[in-house]
Amino acid sequence: MQRRDFFRSAAGAGLLAAGLNIDRLQGAAEHKFRFAHLTDLHLKPEDGAEQGVLKAVAAVNALDPAPDFVITGGDLVFDVLEVDFERADMLFKLYRKCIGQLDCPVYHGIGNHDILGWYPESDVAESHPEYGKKMFANRLGDGSTWRSFDHKGWHFVLLDSIEYDEDSEDYLGMICEEQMAWLEDDLAGVDSNTPIAVMTHIAFVSIVEQLRSGANVALNKKIGVTNSLEVLELFEGKRLQLVLQGHLHRDEQLRLEGRKFVMSGAISGEWWKGPHLDTQEGFGVFDVDGADVHYRYHDYGWEV
Numbered sequence: 001m002q003r004r005d006f007f008r009s010a011a012g013a014g015l016l017a018a019g020l021n022i023d024r025l026q027g028a029a030e031h032k033f034r035f036a037h038l039t040d041l042h043l044k045p046e047d048g049a050e051q052g053v054l055k056a057v058a059a060v061n062a063l064d065p066a067p068d069f070v071i072t073g074g075d076l077v078f079d080v081l082e083v084d085f086e087r088a089d090m091l092f093k094l095y096r097k098c099i100g101q102l103d104c105p106v107y108h109g110i111g112n113h114d115i116l117g118w119y120p121e122s123d124v125a126e127s128h129p130e131y132g133k134k135m136f137a138n139r140l141g142d143g144s145t146w147r148s149f150d151h152k153g154w155h156f157v158l159l160d161s162i163e164y165d166e167d168s169e170d171y172l173g174m175i176c177e178e179q180m181a182w183l184e185d186d187l188a189g190v191d192s193n194t195p196i197a198v199m200t201h202i203a204f205v206s207i208v209e210q211l212r213s214g215a216n217v218a219l220n221k222k223i224g225v226t227n228s229l230e231v232l233e234l235f236e237g238k239r240l241q242l243v244l245q246g247h248l249h250r251d252e253q254l255r256l257e258g259r260k261f262v263m264s265g266a267i268s269g270e271w272w273k274g275p276h277l278d279t280q281e282g283f284g285v286f287d288v289d290g291a292d293v294h295y296r297y298h299d300y301g302w303e304v
């Protein structure tokens with residue numbers, strides 16, 4: 001490990017320098033925190049969506065103890081794939097206005113509906129300065145659609161799981177090559193004992209399709225990340241403990257050995273038409289204690 005990387009990870013984790021092991025810090029106040037995962041908001045002025053998002057925001061602000069931060073899981077607005085720039089601009093401004101009511105910091109994740117102009121119904125030119133993912137990157141991502149940060153001994157990674165598929169002329173789930181290289185470099189600076197949480201809009205792992213279509217049916221390329229295995233292999237020798245997922249609007253928890261895969265339902269339920277199957281409109285609340293993490297799904301009480 002390079003000296004610079006050692007100090008970066010030690011500073012981020014705040015542990016190595018002190019010679020401490022996070023597993024022995026359970027119960028220590030400085031290593032206890034809460035965060036919330038709000039995904040699939042599908043915000044728009046119609047169908048009560050704005051009032052719904054504001055109700056969810058108020059519910060996050062009312063949590064006791066309060067969350068240290070919020071991660072949004074993509075599909076923040078509905079929708080900028082196939083609309084003109086004026087509508088897209090209005091939707092992003094509406095998102096900023098509503099999410100700006102949160103009392104804590106927010107890290108924004110990108111979903112398929114947050115990409116400007118990819119569908120032919122949109123008249124936005126590819127030369128437009130905010131075409132494609134640039135709108136999200138400029139306005140919500142500090143210039144990028146992926147990022148990482150450290151918090152109280154944990155390393156958080158927000159990924160961009162959406163790529164354009166020339167064959168279907170539609171999006172598909174994929175972590176692009178440039179991002180894979182970035183991720184490899186990012187993880188090189190993370191100690192093997194540091195717990196890691198990853199946010200991906202499109203799932204790496206889910207049993208939703210198996211419960212719908214049978215045990216031998218996999219996730220198709222629009223609902224599962226096509227190179228999930230290569231992505232997960234980058235975490236070999238690292239302590240990946242939590243994967244936050246979205247896109248399918250279900251409250252799903254999977255755990256295999258030390259890894260938890262959690263889909264935190266949807267703020268919008270069934271796209272603001274009520275609950276989606278048995279999943280109410282809601283968000284994920286995560287309580288972290290040392291290296292331990294506990295999830296519960298919070299129904300914020302929206303009724304259509």
Ligand SMILES: [Zn+2]
Binds near residue numbers: 075111112
């Ligand atoms: Zn989606």
